[in-house]
Amino acid sequence: MNINPTSGRPLYEQLMFGIKQDILLGILQPGDKLPSVREMAQQQLVNPNTVAKAYKALEGQGVIDTVLGRGTFVAEDSSDFGPDRQQMNQFKRQLNDLLTEGMYIGLSRQEIADLMNEWYGGTHEANRK
């Protein structure tokens, strides 16, 4: 998981994102314990408040469970968060914007497809369906 403070995306969102990704990739399994708020804050060089906010939001989504005094754990049924309509629409809008941008800087359809394949091939071979 990589946190990029200059990307403009909220840090807490990037954290949520990274954790969900780790679950989808199987790096984190249901029942696994997450780093404590303070540990995670040190690892990722962010403010503990930011981690706490991410954990709280994930708990609200049912992705993780917090047990007072023991820690935070990946929920048992955490991996079935499929795309809802709102997320899909947002994604399509973003893809739309990105392809417009790509076309503008002179990238062909093939070049963009290549970049896409590169990403899947390089980092996520094991996860393709």
Added chain:
Amino acid sequence: MNINPTSGRPLYEQLMFGIKQDILLGILQPGDKLPSVREMAQQQLVNPNTVAKAYKALEGQGVIDTVLGRGTFVAEDSSDFGPDRQQMNQFKRQLNDLLTEGMYIGLSRQEIADLMNEWYGGTHEANRK
């Protein structure tokens, strides 16, 4: 072009994308005059400053040219040059983010490829020269 003030996306960014798309779709041709800042502001129900901000940013990207006292025009050779390194890097970062996002909301590689083909097929197949 439709500006949606409640979408959460900055208005000036929506304007920029709308104009870029109009150019790619051929609705706006190189050399065409854009609505004046004040006209566009009235059409889209935003403040003239917001339009000016979008126009300025587009000029910075080489998409449009502004002639003092005359107006703003679609640039002639906006996509002639290949992508430069900075643009490429930025694009790859954005693509990376988007694909991660797609994976996170549960979209498969094929589904994303389909969305991409849909975009190219639907809006731009007919427009290629």
Added chain:
Amino acid sequence: MNINPTSGRPLYEQLMFGIKQDILLGILQPGDKLPSVREMAQQQLVNPNTVAKAYKALEGQGVIDTVLGRGTFVAEDSSDFGPDRQQMNQFKRQLNDLLTEGMYIGLSRQEIADLMNEWYGGTHEANRK
């Protein structure tokens, strides 16, 4: 003389500039007749008012003389407009800005010097002192 409407510099200033340059280069000699306001406007694709404004300003500087009903002529003593202190200061400030910019985009001192020599060599060999 080339007028660039998108440079951000006022058109009338570019005109003044170009005329003075032609005089310095010897293309225009003292006593030569300048194109009429309308002719010049057609040649340079600008509004006649813009040409008139440039001519008037040049006359105010003693660079050209207007004879009513006959036309506009290069003044006899027009070529001795040396740098005054204000012009020098402005020039130094602009050079300062430009060199800062050049250093920023990664140009070495030598590369900038080369560009400079290229400019002098290419266009103005005859005029060097």
Added chain:
Amino acid sequence: MNINPTSGRPLYEQLMFGIKQDILLGILQPGDKLPSVREMAQQQLVNPNTVAKAYKALEGQGVIDTVLGRGTFVAEDSSDFGPDRQQMNQFKRQLNDLLTEGMYIGLSRQEIADLMNEWYGGTHEANRK
């Protein structure tokens, strides 16, 4: 850095150049935090929006990075990459304009070269690594 509100040059542009120069002079080092928008506005007696405009433009040029909620920082590798084509073209245009201007106010090739050497010698010889 001194902002001169009566010079005719846009304030935000003066800010941009002042910051770039501070970086080149080593007064600001990569990673250093810039004064906050509000602080800088007070220091330079300008409106915060004007500072924000300058910061935003510098970020667009890759000179500084902004971290939401934390502040603005000098970018780490701002001049690593060579100049890209667009930047080069813009620089050449500006150099061209400036040299024409110099010739027009009566500066010889040697005088301009001297001014250039003066700039490099005076401000940046000691600072090279």
Added chain:
DNA sequence: GTGGTCTAGACCACG
């Protein structure tokens, strides 16, 4: 606390 966005309204130079 930080920067980001938007509005409103003013003044200016240019054409």
Added chain:
DNA sequence: GTGGTCTAGACCACC
């Protein structure tokens, strides 16, 4: 008429 700049002041999300 055009865009460019600046100010003032508001509201927001993020940290």
